Amino acid sequence: MPDVSIMPEPFRIGAVNVGQSVIIAWLIIAVLIILMLIARIKIRKFSGAPKGFQAFCELIVGGMRDFAKGQLGEAHVPERSAADIAAPAVFTLMVYVFATTIVELFGLPPATDDINCTLALGLCAFITVNVTAIRVRGIKGRAKAWTRPVTGVAPIRILTDCITPFSMAIRLFANVLAGGVIMKLLYAVVPVLIPAALGAYFNVLHVGIQTFVFGLLPLMYIGEAVE
């Protein structure tokens, strides 16, 4: 049987076990920060008529905003549109999830292979959802969303909302883990040719789908909370 471990890989610095995923996550964060700095230096001044690199960046950011607007609709209240508040945070989460999962392509173990990492991401998404909902509708409005369609469903809806970070965490963790386990089992059975084809799916396409899902779900929960 191939060696598959569910537990997070240990990584010791001195006597403290910080965990392998934390090291990978730090590496990813450093790379992302350097990339962002390069982008910031490259676009020294924002020009009104973007071209070249700036146009590319604006395409990405504008695409994310349109994606959020498509899910949440246009402004609910003028200058306090839920899409405008949530889009940057959700995009940050998506970039992080994508970067920490795609590293499997470069031979590093993915950080999202660890339930601790995904649970932290799930909590971030949960905070994003609630902060956005409270900023758009106020605390009263947030509480009122639980009483739709009738007041009696409030306990169930509160429970549903509180379970979201765990559900998102386990979804991402299980998806990445399942991909890794299936690849390992396949390597043990057929070591040549077929793993290459399936690897393209599990290491590239699957990562894209999970990133998309991880961005779509918070937007969906926000849409539910502010409608």
Next chain:
Amino acid sequence: MSVLGLIAIGAGMYGLAACGVGIGMGISTAHAVDALARQPEASGKISSALMIGMIMMETVAIYGLLVSILLIFVLGGRA
């Protein structure tokens, strides 16, 4: 029957979760295609609603898969 055999049966029960998810996906895709045929201009909304439903269903399948992976590699490793 050995403990390992029981664990294998339990892990194989994951097929039931996959079965339910498969039926659900079939029904929702059938209705989405139906709606598309009726109103081709609403394709964006239909496909995003279908996507959300698919994600929810896929979650159930993934939970089942997680349980079976845990059964095999955690319980199976101890047995």
